[in-house]
Amino acid sequence: MTLSPTYAIPGPETVHRERLDNGITVLVRLNRSAPVVVLDGYLPSGSIHEAREKAGLSSFVSSLATRGSENYDFDTFNEIVESVGASVSVGGGTHVTSFGCESLVEDFPQMLTLLADALRRPVFPAEQVERVRGQWLVRLQEREQSTRSVAYRRFGETIYGDHPYGLPTSGYPETISTITREDLVDFHVQRYTPNGAIVVVSGDIEADVAVDLVRKQLGDWQGSPTDQAIPPVQRHSDVRREMAVMPGKVQSDIVIGCLAISRSDPDYYAIQVANNILGRFGLMGRLGEIVREKQGLAYYSYSVLDTDLGVGPWMAMAGVNPVNVNLAVDSILHEFERLGNEPVDAEELSDSQANMTGSLPLRLETNDGVASILLSMEWYDLGLDYMHTYADRINAVTIEDVQRVAKTYLRPDAYTLVVAGPEIGN
Numbered sequence: 001m002t003l004s005p006t007y008a009i010p011g012p013e014t015v016h017r018e019r020l021d022n023g024i025t026v027l028v029r030l031n032r033s034a035p036v037v038v039l040d041g042y043l044p045s046g047s048i049h050e051a052r053e054k055a056g057l058s059s060f061v062s063s064l065a066t067r068g069s070e071n072y073d074f075d076t077f078n079e080i081v082e083s084v085g086a087s088v089s090v091g092g093g094t095h096v097t098s099f100g101c102e103s104l105v106e107d108f109p110q111m112l113t114l115l116a117d118a119l120r121r122p123v124f125p126a127e128q129v130e131r132v133r134g135q136w137l138v139r140l141q142e143r144e145q146s147t148r149s150v151a152y153r154r155f156g157e158t159i160y161g162d163h164p165y166g167l168p169t170s171g172y173p174e175t176i177s178t179i180t181r182e183d184l185v186d187f188h189v190q191r192y193t194p195n196g197a198i199v200v201v202s203g204d205i206e207a208d209v210a211v212d213l214v215r216k217q218l219g220d221w222q223g224s225p226t227d228q229a230i231p232p233v234q235r236h237s238d239v240r241r242e243m244a245v246m247p248g249k250v251q252s253d254i255v256i257g258c259l260a261i262s263r264s265d266p267d268y269y270a271i272q273v274a275n276n277i278l279g280r281f282g283l284m285g286r287l288g289e290i291v292r293e294k295q296g297l298a299y300y301s302y303s304v305l306d307t308d309l310g311v312g313p314w315m316a317m318a319g320v321n322p323v324n325v326n327l328a329v330d331s332i333l334h335e336f337e338r339l340g341n342e343p344v345d346a347e348e349l350s351d352s353q354a355n356m357t358g359s360l361p362l363r364l365e366t367n368d369g370v371a372s373i374l375l376s377m378e379w380y381d382l383g384l385d386y387m388h389t390y391a392d393r394i395n396a397v398t399i400e401d402v403q404r405v406a407k408t409y410l411r412p413d414a415y416t417l418v419v420a421g422p423e424i425g426n
Contacts, residue, residue: 009361010370012384016207022221023195026214027374028207031367037108037203037210038367040375042096043119044226045191047169056171057179059092060136061187065099066090067128070121074128077114086111090118092169095228095309096379097192102368105204109213116217119192124184133176140173147253148319150244151420155255158242159313159416163233193223200374202367230310235259237414244420251299252322252421256332257315260409263307263380269393270401271305271314271409276352277402278339279303279316286335287316297328309380313416314409322422329419333412340407343399357391 008014016028050057066088067074081088086103088111099119101111143149153168160166199218201210261267279287284302291301301318316336320328363369364387377386 009387011388020219024197026211027200028210029202032204035105035204037105037205038102038371039201040100040371041199044196045097046093046095048164055167055175059169061184062090062092062097065118065122068123068125069117071117088115112217129181136176147420151253151255151418154244155418194221195225198378200371202371233311241417245423249421252325254318254419256417257313258411258415260314262311267405270397270405273397274402274406275305281352281355291331297324322424325424336410337412344402353394356394
């Protein structure tokens, strides 16, 4: 039987969802197109749970999870993974610790065993702690040499102030330098919990088999729920401009934008469509067409809506010749205002919507893509029918919606601007 396109999209008919007794939610999507299995997951533990003076702790813990556990030292772990051409990873984020593995179906049980040991029983060998610390400090030094990285980091610090969202998940040299092995052990004990965790499996494996394997490795893991309370974000009503002077650089990078919404906000789909028009569709939307192509003011220019459980920014980025910084900023602000003051053309709206709905199936062609989408759906509580209703939600956005959200959230009288690069004149 040939499946209809609608049925082939992950949904209640094709995704098995089960909650284990210890609070882990497991989702499985069978895909027999290749003998491969992908597992993606989240633990509800991230940088939101670390103290300011220990910024980077959560990511530091996750980077050491695969560098030695009770049953596998670093060398043994890597030899097993590399011998079968698989991958196993753990990484830190703002609200979550991500984890995953990918392998041929016959190697999946062993990869899951390795991953479970890394998540549940890391031992944080002292020599690995110092090795990773050294590598981390080098990366942080490299971050401070990139105008783009500095602009993005400073933008977060400026727009959020003292809020935890303003701290980079990778921390700072001074915080990473002072984190002790005891800090790592304590964070793991207190924050790595199965309660609220999500495991998504996509590939050539039956749902009952996948769930049994997850239950075998993670089902007896116990832990209390992790608090996901987010301090309120303080929106500011003034213009904030920061210049991060980096002598010797030949390019300036610009980040400019305003705090907008959380992922659960009803305006999410309207802003996504508006953002696609502003700085994503085609040659990066209007910003790419006007600021980069027509005016020649930028090497690149695009926009992003960065949402999470808490309020995130709607922002534009651009890389420019230092002499063009002020002109580029003015041009970007003009596009912000134009989107809010002038109705978009009906054809421009429909083309953008078609792009957004038409590109989605491409993400579903791989197990990685399917697992990623299912993980996001579960984390944000979007429902298993989300993929079936996505096109309707996007197509329901009107010209008036686009203009309204642009006028509401892209505030020319209350934005944050950070420029990183060589010193420039006024």
